[in-house]
Amino acid sequence: MIQTHQLTLSFRDGQRRLPVLQGVTIHIEQGEWVALTGPNGCGKSALIRTFNGLNVPSGGSLIAAGLDLRSPSHRSAVKQKIQLVFQNPESQTVGSTPFEDIAFGLENRGLSRTEMGERIKRVLQKVGLAHKAEHEVSTLSGGERQRLAVASCLALEAEMILFDEATSMLDPAGRRDILALAKELWQQGTTVLWVTQRMEELAESPRILVMESGKIIYDGDPRTLFYSSTLPETLGWQPPPVVRIGRLLQTQD
Amino acid sequence: MIVQMEGVSFQYDKTPALCDIQLEIPQGSLTVLCGITGSGKSTLLRLISGLVKPSTGSISYGGDVNPKRISMVFQQPETQLFASSVYKDIEYGLEQHGVPKASRSELIQSALAKVGLPFEEYSERSPFLLSGGEKRRLCIAGAIAVQPRLLILDEPTAGLDPPAAQALLELVQKLQQSGLTIVTGTHDLDAFFPIADQAVVMSQGSVYYSGPIHPLTTDPAKLSAAGLEPPAYVRIGATLKEKGLIKKTPASLEDVLTELQAHPLAIPVISRNIMEVVEDADADVLPTEDNRFQAYSEVIHSKTTTLKSRWQERDPRVKWLGMVLGSFIILGMHSLLPLLLTTGIIAGLLGSAGLSWARTVWFFKPFLLMFLFLWILSAITWSSPDYSLGPIGFTNEGIILGGLSVLRFLLLVAIGFLFTETTTGAPLREGLEWAIAPLKKLGIRTRNVSLAVSITLQFVPWILGKLSQLQLALRSRGRQQNKLKQWTPRQIYMLLVPLLILVISMGDELATAIESRGYDSKKDRTPTYALIWRRSDTLSLICILLVTGLLWWCSLAT
Numbered sequence: 001m002i003q004t005h006q007l008t009l010s011f012r013d014g015q016r017r018l019p020v021l022q023g024v025t026i027h028i029e030q031g032e033w034v035a036l037t038g039p040n041g042c043g044k045s046a047l048i049r050t051f052n053g054l055n056v057p058s059g060g061s062l063i064a065a066g067l068d069l070r071s072p073s074h075r076s077a078v079k080q081k082i083q084l085v086f087q088n089p090e091s092q093t094v095g096s097t098p099f100e101d102i103a104f105g106l107e108n109r110g111l112s113r114t115e116m117g118e119r120i121k122r123v124l125q126k127v128g129l130a131h132k133a134e135h136e137v138s139t140l141s142g143g144e145r146q147r148l149a150v151a152s153c154l155a156l157e158a159e160m161i162l163f164d165e166a167t168s169m170l171d172p173a174g175r176r177d178i179l180a181l182a183k184e185l186w187q188q189g190t191t192v193l194w195v196t197q198r199m200e201e202l203a204e205s206p207r208i209l210v211m212e213s214g215k216i217i218y219d220g221d222p223r224t225l226f227y228s229s230t231l232p233e234t235l236g237w238q239p240p241p242v243v244r245i246g247r248l249l250q251t252q253d
Numbered sequence: 254m255i256v257q258m259e260g261v262s263f264q265y266d267k268t269p270a271l272c273d274i275q276l277e278i279p280q281g282s283l284t285v286l287c288g289i290t291g292s293g294k295s296t297l298l299r300l301i302s303g304l305v306k307p308s309t310g311s312i313s314y315g316g317d318v319n320p321k322r323i324s325m326v327f328q329q330p331e332t333q334l335f336a337s338s339v340y341k342d343i344e345y346g347l348e349q350h351g352v353p354k355a356s357r358s359e360l361i362q363s364a365l366a367k368v369g370l371p372f373e374e375y376s377e378r379s380p381f382l383l384s385g386g387e388k389r390r391l392c393i394a395g396a397i398a399v400q401p402r403l404l405i406l407d408e409p410t411a412g413l414d415p416p417a418a419q420a421l422l423e424l425v426q427k428l429q430q431s432g433l434t435i436v437t438g439t440h441d442l443d444a445f446f447p448i449a450d451q452a453v454v455m456s457q458g459s460v461y462y463s464g465p466i467h468p469l470t471t472d473p474a475k476l477s478a479a480g481l482e483p484p485a486y487v488r489i490g491a492t493l494k495e496k497g498l499i500k501k502t503p504a505s506l507e508d509v510l511t512e513l514q515a516h517p518l519a520i521p522v523i524s525r526n527i528m529e530v531v532e533d534a535d536a537d538v539l540p541t542e543d544n545r546f547q548a549y550s551e552v553i554h555s556k557t558t559t560l561k562s563r564w565q566e567r568d569p570r571v572k573w574l575g576m577v578l579g580s581f582i583i584l585g586m587h588s589l590l591p592l593l594l595t596t597g598i599i600a601g602l603l604g605s606a607g608l609s610w611a612r613t614v615w616f617f618k619p620f621l622l623m624f625l626f627l628w629i630l631s632a633i634t635w636s637s638p639d640y641s642l643g644p645i646g647f648t649n650e651g652i653i654l655g656g657l658s659v660l661r662f663l664l665l666v667a668i669g670f671l672f673t674e675t676t677t678g679a680p681l682r683e684g685l686e687w688a689i690a691p692l693k694k695l696g697i698r699t700r701n702v703s704l705a706v707s708i709t710l711q712f713v714p715w716i717l718g719k720l721s722q723l724q725l726a727l728r729s730r731g732r733q734q735n736k737l738k739q740w741t742p743r744q745i746y747m748l749l750v751p752l753l754i755l756v757i758s759m760g761d762e763l764a765t766a767i768e769s770r771g772y773d774s775k776k777d778r779t780p781t782y783a784l785i786w787r788r789s790d791t792l793s794l795i796c797i798l799l800v801t802g803l804l805w806w807c808s809l810a811t
Binding site for chain 2: 040052054079083088092094099103106116117120136168169172200237242245
């Protein structure tokens with residue numbers, strides 16, 4: 001689904017060029033669930049925005065959903081296949097009702113009005129918002145708005161969804177809700193890249209990528225990360241309760 | 254007791270938010286206030302702080318505490334930082350508390366040191382360019398610089414990365430140890446329960462539990478009943494205790510680990526079981542705030558649907574035409590009678606659209622004082638005044654002309670309000686695209702224009718919401734009793750800068766979201782919303798033409 005080799009990205013700041021990604025090489029298979037973490041400002045958002053063509057790589061190679069993103073036409077085509085759910089529930093709804101919001105992404109795709117209507121209904125049903133199709137978006141809770149963002153991705157028939165700390169601004173109930181929805185989609189075949197700062201979400205992911213200063217410093221399973229490496233301590237993390245107890249029991253065993 | 258609440262209730266626009274609250278906060282304690290979203294946490298915090306007054310009941314403060322000696326830190330740092338430097342931001346609060354200039358620097362240094370932001374490094378930096386964790390610390394520094402007796406924190410760890418959240422937790426503990434009484438609203442029970450002295454659990458606007466932490470951890474069902482998930486150490490501890498692996502109910506994860514370590518027997522790999530326990534607890538999905546919210550919003554929805562939908566069904570072109578025509582005619586009115594007539598008509602239209610009084614007041618509030626200011630300004634004269642108030646003179650003519658201009662502006666705002674409240678984004682946009690379609694022939698990309706207009710109009714309520722959050726935060730620093738003081742040029746300037754920053758960053762995020770959905774103004778587009786002209790629209794059109802014609806004639810005749 002995603003294949004990068006020595007991917008670099010830099011942003012211009014006046015005369016200077018600030019390196020954001022410094023040689024990222026990763027491979028994500030179709031249907032995988034991958035968690036991505038790292039401190040604020042390490043380049044997580046920049047990396048995933050490169051995957052759906054929002055950022056243009058400065059160097060290296062990037063093939064996403066079978067498209068070589070060095071070509072501008074591929075960068076616009078990849079947005080159909082790889083979709084993003086952003087962190088702030090308030091700033092990603094374009095329409096004033098859930099129906100209109102999903103319609104916004106569909107209107108450029110050359111579909112008939114009936115087809116669009118059916119597809120919108122289907123995805124709203126899927127995320128459990130069918131009864132609120134015509135409600136004003138401002139009356140939805142944070143969790144519902146994030147579900148709406150997921151519905152927009154589904155309407156565009158995304159093969160992969162990138163969740164950019166999509167639960168960090170939600171309360172515990174909203175967080176559980178979005179995580180459960182993402183897991184359901186993953187079980188049905190959608191590739192998921194889950195960006196998070198929450199240790200318990202990392203511990204539940206089959207594969208974890210850890211970033212620091214624009215580089216991937218760990219790519220592997222949670223067991224190795226939490227039980228056999230010193231990386232969590234080096235990064236100042238407090239491992240989740242399950243891991244701390246597990247570690248203790250391991251030493252007693 | 255530092256704070257004592259008796260029979261306190263509070264209502265938002267006749268909707269009860271808090272009901273019969275009895276609460277005591279002991280001196281020097283750390284109180285955790287928890288409850289699902291919408292249970293009344295934030296409202297209760299604002300009542301304790303004295304920022305809002307209860308509808309009924311009484312709040313009394315003990316010792317030398319009064320609302321002036323209470324500081325509050327709100328959830329979003331972005332809506333409570335105002336000044337151009339860290340130093341000035343903290344200084345503002347000190348100035349409002351009447352601290353003389355000479356002693357300010359020392360207090361600022363000490364506050365920054367307490368929150369772990371070195372003075373030399375941070376004092377001249379812009380608050381808006383700090384990281385999330387640093388902003389949060391700065392807000393706390395501003396709050397403690399005025400040496401409060403009680404500090405109130407609303408969700409202090411929300412949205413922080415793990416090291417920043419951990420550091421903030423240590424800061425809270427340090428502040429409490431220094432003798433400060435702290436009340437914190439939070440969802441993060443795992444982090445706060447082990448360090449708190451007492452907990453207040455809110456459920457549906459009432460206090461469900463108030464007292465020490467221990468009974469909540471020995472009987473987690475109490476938390477579950479209020480819709481809350483017990484902390485992980487409590488859930489794990491309960492299972493381990495049940496299986497005889499630990500003896501007492503743990504008060505923190507450290508307790509679990511210590512007891513397990515002291516266990517004489519090596520335990521076979523149990524981590525898988527624990528995983529299952531945690532998953533089981535997760536699977537036990539509690540009633541979420543979404544369900545409650547759903548019920549609430551449906552009630553609201555059904556009430557206004559019939560009236561509003563009649564307006565929503567009108568073709569947007571009729572509404573656009575009505576708004577544009579109405580605005581031109583209002584701008585051309587120069588005497589009182591037609592303006593009063595128009596006011597009556599618009600008030601009737603607002604009523605017929607089922608727009609609630611509370612929402613209308615909320616929308617107009619930010620404009621009112623600004624217009625009052627303009628009115629006074631246009632009435633002032635330096636030569637031959639009709640009345641004088643000290644050195645300032647006013648003329649009759651200025652008062653009348655100023656009053657008429659202000660009324661004209663208010664009517665324009667009212668037409669805009671009526672239009673945006675009764676037209677959702679898609680019809681608004683399609684109607685506009687239809688009207689500006691001729692521009693396409695001139696090579697202008699009308700798609701971007703219509704998108705920008707519809708999004709801007711849609712975000713007016715959002716901007717007003719952020720403005721009232723900023724106002725509340727600014728008020729919490731200064732404790733002005735006089736409402737007019739909120740609108741001095743300095744205060745307005747202080748509000749405008751952070752508001753502008755919020756709007757720009759919102760615009761930036763929205764633009765990214767739009768681009769990410771594959772929006773391309775050059776591509777062909779099939780709108781989902783179809784413009785359909787009905788007979789009732791023709792009737793509405795005739796009404797609009799008649800009424801505007803009449804008003805025009807009236808304004809010419811008077």
